[in-house]
Ligand SMILES: Nc1ncnc2c1ncn2[C@@H]1O[C@H](COP(=O)(O)OP(=O)(O)O)[C@@H](O)[C@H]1O
């Protein structure tokens with residue numbers, strides 16, 4: 029492979045559709061791509077700012093990973109760009125996105141679906157740009173970089189173990205918040221799309237679990253980042269669990285066949301407890317007492333109020349749901365407190381994988397994508413993850429006709445039993461804490477579905493009605 033040229037430009041913020049006035053080729057790069065990004069970026073599944081216009085772009089960094097002049101085949105450009113959007117729930121946003129841009133004279137038919145567009149002016153005038161992950165030659169290059177730790181422009185590549193060469197890449201065809209490449213069915217590289225300064229829990233927690241000897245989570249083998257005061261985690265390579273099926277597919281298959289899912293639910297409870305035990309051993313476990321309990325409840329209440337503003341159907345249930353949160357404040361102030369630790373943060377059946385030998389793994393420790401990173405990295409009661417899984421059994425039962433609430437209730441009980449067996453602590457022993465977290469999760473789901481999958485909104489809304497009734501009772 030030819031040695032890639034590299035250039036790094038760190039440019040000013042807030043340049044509104046113009047990266048810089050320096051007049052260099054680098055400075056002209058982003059403005060020449062902006063018209064294409066305006067139409068392409070909002071259409072991507074992983075674009076987080078759906079429903080609000082993008083009013084400007086600014087360049088954070090550009091790294092030429094392969095020459096863009098067309099002399100050595102396709103060029104590869106790594107970009108970090110900020111997309112400026114007017115008011116969301118908490119004011120204007122400037123989310124930073126990672127783009128890997130392939131550059132060719134024209135794209136072959138096999139890459140047509142990856143097309144971003146033809147550049148009209150600037151240093152790439154007349155060339156065609158596309159999402160590089162779909163180009164096997166460029167996906168090869170990424171693996172090649174990960175195999176050889178070091179720095180390239182604004183990117184730093186790290187690894188914990190040797191990575192074999194020559195593994196055939198393919199883009200994972202999944203509904204994702206990010207993008208993933210599978211190499212030779214042996215490794216999976218997750219490319220984070222919306223990136224945040226600070227340690228990404230999807231790297232931090234699997235590394236901590238690996239150090240702790242917990243095998244329930246595929247251990248990171250290599251990763252790359254944009255170093256700095258708050259480094260941006262850009263991609264993580266880990267073993268691919270070949271032949272594994274996720275818990276969501278398996279639960280739906282069980283429902284369709286009229287089968288219970290009890291051994292699986294119990295095993296999932298045990299797997300969750302093992303991960304929690306290892307995380308508690310690896311990372312700090314501050315107790316949740318009076319003041320922190322008030323903060324926890326304040327966060328839940330704030331999220332409820334924000335969600336009710338965005339989804340008016342939630343409004344009538346707000347007083348009932350608040351009662352579930354207030355019950356936690358009362359106990360937190362009077363009682364001896366609860367345990368807290370780092371948790372998964374967005375645990376649901378789709379984040380669990382069962383290998384052909386029946387072993388369950390947990391994946392995707394990024395936390396709820398909509399929450400700010402510091403919040404996602406904060407310790408929380410383990411009930412948070414348990415509540416996520418309990419909600420997921422309810423989702424599965426509700427997404428299948430006829431609705432089978434007993435199926436979900438049995439799964440929920442089996443999951444808690446499995447959890448209790450492995451950890452010595454039954455999550456149902458703290459019903460107020462569990463109900464408050466389940467309520468918080470259902471509120472999150474209402475907002476998530478309203479934004480991303482409006483057809484699914486009745487699923488969390490049914491839970492909202494149930495939770496509001498039981499909290500008020
Ligand atoms: N280690 C792995 N082995 C096999 N499949 C995996 C692995 N990690 C992720 N996947 C598959 O990739 C999908 C997306 O991964 P995930 O980490 O959840 O990404 P995202 O955050 O983009 O949703 C998962 O639903 C799963 O099907």
Ligand SMILES: O=P(O)(O)O[C@H]1O[C@H](CO)[C@@H](O[C@H]2O[C@H](CO)[C@@H](O)[C@H](O)[C@H]2O)[C@H](O)[C@H]1O
Pocket residue numbers: 204205276374376377378392396397416419420421423424473476
């Ligand atoms: O997997 P992601 O990290 O992208 O999680 C987001 O999307 C999930 C849906 O794909 C969403 O999960 C909700 O729907 C699931 C069924 O599709 C269900 O099993 C979960 O219980 C429910 O929360 C998740 O909330 C969201 O963060």
